[in-house]
Amino acid sequence: MTKQTWLITGCSSGFGELFVRQLTAQGDQVVATGRNAETRLAHLRETGATILDLDVTAPQAEIEKKFKEAWDAYGTIDVLVNNAGYIQCGALxxxxxxxxxxxxxxxxxxxxxxxxxxxxxxxxxxxGWLLYMNSQSGFVGEPGATAYCASKFAIEGAVESLSKELAWLAPGIKPLIIESGIHSTEVMANLQHVTPRVPFWQPLNEAARVRSRGNYENPPGSAPDMVSKVIQIVKGTGVAAGREIPLRIPFGSDCLAEMLGKLEQLRKTYKEWENVANSTDFEEGKKPMARLPG
Incomplete structure (x- = not known):
């Protein structure tokens, strides 16, 4: 199996930590990053990973400096894993x-x-590989998760556009969005709940707390198993052997069910409104110029 060099964000726990441990155990080179890395990533030093302090909210110039530092650590980066994140709960x-x-x-x-x-x-x-650890919340909105869903929807759109740009001019660079359902990580135990401001939404906020506790205590998916399969996808082994890799791959039966349910609803809506959608087209021969490739 070809050894690779990975740069991973958000490594203090969850998927990020699992990536570091599984990859170093396989002999890959890893730059593990996070905020306040000296203390928050100290538990990863025994893996042999290079520890780098990186706040993903830093200005572009600082991000570029940190990426170069990571690159120089091993003379290359093969895979960038954008994993850092958190869940902010609260109604819009x-x-x-x-x-x-x-x-x-x-x-x-x-x-x-x-x-x-x-x-x-x-x-x-x-x-090069560009991985984005995303969520079913990048395709399906959830009550009480406005900030999280909005950000996850946004990165999906940006990366889809990027994928078409790269396919046109740099097909050797592969973006991949991992759409995860609920897996066995600490994220559900570390939700950030909005400060109550509107009493009307108190029942929703309490329901979100109850749901998150249940998801944390009884997650439907195994995080180590998912991370292992994502690594296989990048390496073209195991579940990915002989398969063409799409832009998006869902993980978790809960995620898949939510997405398929929304797709069915969208198909129904678009079919019912097809005549209205088509009614605004230009007459034949008066249509605008074709779109860019992709």
């Missing part, structure tokens, strides 16, 4: 602009800035 009316901005800074601007930092290196080499 109660979420402040500042809270929403923090979610976007971490889960939209952070991955995009790191992608910008990686692309010049990957373009020069002609290859």
């Amino acid at each position: 009316e109660e979420i402040s602009q500042e809270e929403l901005q923090r979610s976007f800074d971490t889960m939209v601007h952070g991955p995009i800035n790191l992608t910008r930092a990686a692309l010049p290196y990957f373009r020069e080499r002609g290859s």
Whole structure:
């Protein structure tokens, strides 16, 4: 199996920590990153990974400096894993602009800035993997999860556009969105709940707390198993052997059920409104220019 070098964000726990432990155990080289890395990632030093302090919400120039530092550690980076994130709970009316901005800074601007930092290196080499650890919440909105869903929807759109840009001009660079259902990590135990501001939404906030406790205590999916399969996908082994890798791959029966349910509803809606949708088309021969490739 070909050894690779990985840069992973959000390694203090959860998927990030699992990536570090599984990859180093396989002999891959890993740059494990996180905020306050000297203390928060100290438990990963015994893995042999390079520990790098990296706040994904830092300005672009700082992100580029950190990426170069990671690259120089081993002379290359083969796979960038954008994993850092958290869940901010609260109804849209109660979420402040500042809270929403923090979610976007971490889960939209952070991955995009790191992608910008990686692309010049990957373009020069002609290859590289760009992984985005996303969620079913990037396709299905959830009550009480406005900030999280909005940020996850946003990165899906950005990466889909990126995938078409790369397919056109740099096909050796592969973006991949991992759409995860609920797996056995600490994320559900570390939810950030909005400060109650509107009494009307108190029942929703309490329901979110009850649901998160249940998801944490009885998760339907195994996080180590999922991380193992994501690694196989990048390496083209195991579950990925002989298969073409799409832009998005869901993990978890709960995720798949939610997504298929939404797709069915969308198909029904679009079919019912097909005549209205088509009614605004230009007459034949007066249509605008074709779109760009992709």
